[in-house]
Amino acid sequence: MGRRSELTGGTPPPAVQTQASARTPQASLPHSRRDTARRWAVRAMLPTALALWLVSLRDVDLRRMRDLGLLQVLPVSFWIALALLTLSFCMALYDRRTKNVWLAAHVLGLIAVLHATPTLLYATLRYAWAWKHVAVVDAVLRHDGVPETTGRFAVYDAWPGFFELNALFLRATGMDSVLGYAAWAPPVSNALLVLPLLLLYRSVVRDRRLVWGAVWIYFSCAWIGQDYFAPQTFAFLLFVTVIALVLRQLPSSVFPPSARPRWGAWRRGPLLAVLIMEIAIACSHPLTPLMLISALLALSIPRRNRRVTLPVLAGAVAATAAWDATVARPYLEIHLNSLMESLLNPSSNVASGGLAALGTAAPGQVLLAWIDRGLTAGVVLLAVMALWRRPSTRRTGMPLLLIAPLAVLVANNYGGEMIFRVYLFALPAAAFLISALLFERDTRRLRAPLVVYPLLLCMLGGLAFGYYGKESVNSFTREEVAAARYVTDHAPRGARILTLTTDVAGIDMSYDRHSRVSLAYQHIRDRKHLVGDPLATVEAFVAEATAKRPAYIVLTRAQHALTYLTGVLPADTQSRVEKVLSESPEFTVVYHNRDAVVFRYAPPEAGGR
Amino acid sequence: MRSLRWGLAASGWVALAATALQAGHPLRVACMTVFLVLCPGLAAVSGLRLTALSTGGWAALRPDPYALLKTVVLTVVLSLALSMLVAEALFLGGAFTTERAVLVLAAVTSVLALLPRKAGRG
Incomplete structure (x- = not known):
């Protein structure tokens, strides 16, 4: 129980003071010269790092992005700023007199550097x-x-x-x-997420170093990029808040149980608030309610937790079932077969979806894939090490939250993305466990920063590869947007729009009026046919076009970048398609700029071909 | 505390009045953003007695950073959740208009803000 009291056991503030003062005599001197110098260094480093970051964003040539996206165009000063910010955070974290506001400023600075950079650099909405x-x-x-x-x-x-x-x-x-405002969604949503993450970690531990360390580690490892303008981003914010409120009520919480409970361990007001959030989750995203139910089921495994978790679990199940049986029912009925197939063949859900490649992936992308996997494996490994080395974490509920998303992995492949979503939902718990491993107080004080700083830099390096490595596809020029705008403005109702991949900014505007085909996502037979005979394949896909309902073929820079990076089609596919369409009298170039070309196909006679 | 409750109760009606301003007018954007992102949630925190704010006002949160943090989190998250649920209900019912949505949210905010509080139950 001695170990537990350090982390969760309701240790009152005086006990923390005692532990802190039990360190070396030199460290306990209230205003030693070294501590003062360190504090001023932190105060100078944070604004210096942020200023250096802003200056580094001048004159970034985005057109040089190839295999590794932003990684190869950001100047050295950007990386120095990131390293300086991390060093400043480390020093601030190891100084127990650092105020929360400084630690918050560092985390917000990290979010700005990582997530506002694309927003500031790109002329149009990313992704x-x-x-x-x-x-x-x-x-x-x-x-x-x-x-x-x-x-x-x-x-x-x-949904x-x-x-x-x-x-x-x-x-x-x-x-x-x-x-x-959608372009600012990544920095804003990440900044908003800081609040429920703090609430989550603060519910299970009093030590500020562990709390802020976990928040920093979360943002250093969240490489999968589910923070853009999307329902998942919104639902994840609600999910973390619900879990934080539940952990606050668990017996392992550092807080005493609430007075006068009515429903299980809950008072009526907080339970109603949780229920409102659960209903909002159920009607805004298909996957998050399942992740929530899975997390609550996992937290219900220890009998002592059930007075807290069962009322919330009942609410989550009821909200999800009610929504799925009514509004979402038509969609679920249509997709019931594929859902059942996924359920009966769980091994297929583990694969990180992608299409069978007909070309060769860019060398940089192969490296990137290995680094992504390395970071993910490293996070899992460190979290497991924490469970072994820090027994006190085992009572916090975090180990259960770490494994809970795995249950959903067997149920559905979620368009090949499930493995990434599992990582997303497990990451808050993993970050906490890693923080406990790195920052719990019994770590030898002098050696710890020397180990921790390089480790935090490695995490950020891995994140930079995962998050910035595909930016030649995720960023769009004004010319690409203009081409898509031309098509959506001029294509009459019922027209078919043909693209190689789905990476065309704004082409889905008016999606309810046009039909879309992305050749790279068709059956493997059709894709092989496209590689062998581009003209015949395109003609087959536009065969139903008429004079009143013509077809448009849109080829853009980002589509070429995707085929080059992933090899889903041979890298020269787009240029070959463009060449044969240009030479065919049936296809007319109706729009052209340096990053895009639009062909129009309309058979001369009414009634189609 | 009383001024907070009455301010919250009035916020939705001020936002509703702001819809009379020209579309995109900075004052209208500011009023609506503040209302939709903060007010329903803050009224819920106060009315459902989710933190010490409901009994002691802002002064009660000052010595307790956790309570302050919880108040901020729940304010934002519940505001977004309630706004979404109201919009969704009206869209599903085929009854959505801007005025109607803001009216419902203003009413919900007023009711939550003015819910009576019994002494000693915070």
Whole structure:
């Protein structure tokens, strides 16, 4: 129990003081010269790092991005700023007199450096999926709700909450489009996430070093990038808040149980607040309710937790079941077969989805894939080491939250993304365990920073590869956006829009009026046919076009970048397609700029080919 | 504490009045952003007695950083959740208009802010 008291056992503040003062006599001197110098160094390093970062963003040539995206165009001063910020945080963390506001400033500085950099550098909204979600909000505004569609947009009709919240905001403020603020979603959503993460960690430990260390480690390892303008980002914020409130009530919490409970261990007010958040989760995202149920089930394994977890679990199950049986029912009925297949073949869900490649991945991307895996494996390894080396963490509920997402892994592959989502939902617990491993007080004081600083730098290095490594695909030029805008403005209702990949910014605007085909995501037979005979394949996919419903073929820089990076198609596929279409009299170039070309196909006679 | 409760109760109606301003007017954007992101959640924190704010006001949060943190988290998260649920209910019912959505949220905020508090139950 002695170990437990350090971490969770409700140790009152005086005990912490006693532990701190039990260190070396030199460290306990209240205002030693060394400590003063260190404090001033921290105060100087943080603004210096942030200034250096801002200066480093001048004159970044984004057109030089190739295999490793932003990694190869950001100047050395950017990386020095990041290293300096990390050093400053380390020094601040090891000084027990550092105020919370300084630690918060470091974490917010890290978020700014990591997540505001693309926003500041790019001329347009980053990431094709963010553009897709912008298109859904636009459709909600035009239709007074998410329009009923089939195919890849049908899921948004079943879980429309996030889009309708944004529609409310746009209508209420009178703003035209979410494009005005969607680009800032990554830094803002990460900054917002700091609050529930603090609440989560503070519920299980009093030691500020462990709490802030865990927050820093979370943002240093969150490389999968689920922080853009998306329902997952919103639902994850709610998820972490619900889990934080539940951990606050558990017997292992550092707080005493609340007075006058009514429902299990809950008072009526907090339970109602949790229920509101659970309903919001259930109607805004398909996966997060399952992750929440899984986490609550895991927390219910110890009998002592059940008075807390069962009422919340019942609420989560009821909200999810009610939503899935009503609004989401049409979508689930259509996809029931694939859901059952996934359930009966769990091993297929573990694979990190991708298509069978017909080309060769870029060398830099192979390296990147290994670094991503290395970071993920490192996080898991350190978390497991924490469970072994820091027995006090075993009572916190964090080990259960670490393994809980694995249960959902066997249920569905989530479009090949499930393994990444499991990492996302396990990361808050993993970050805490790693923090306990690195920062718990019995670590030898002088050696610890020498180990911890390089380790934190390694984490950030791994994150930089995972987060910035594909930016030649995720960033879009104004020219690419203009080409997509031309198509969506000029294509009549019912027209078919053909692209090589889905990485076309803004092409899904008016998705309810046009049909879309991305050749790289067709059956392997069709893709092989495309490589062998591009003209015949494109002609086959536009065969139903008519004079009134023409087809448009849109080829852009980012699509070429994706085929080059991933090898999903041979890297020269786009240039070959462009060449054969240019030479064919049936296809007309209707729009062209340095980053995009648009062909129009309309058969001369009415009635189609 | 009383001024906070009455301020919250009035916030939604001020936001509703702001819809009369021109679309995109900075004052309208500011009023709506503050209301939608903060007010329903803060009213819920106060009305449902989720933190010491409901009994002791801001002064009660000052010595307890955890309570202050919890108040801020719940304010933002519950505001977004309540705004989303109201918008969703109106969209699903085919009854969505901006005025109606803000009206419902203003009413919910007022009710939560003005819920009676019994002494000694915080």
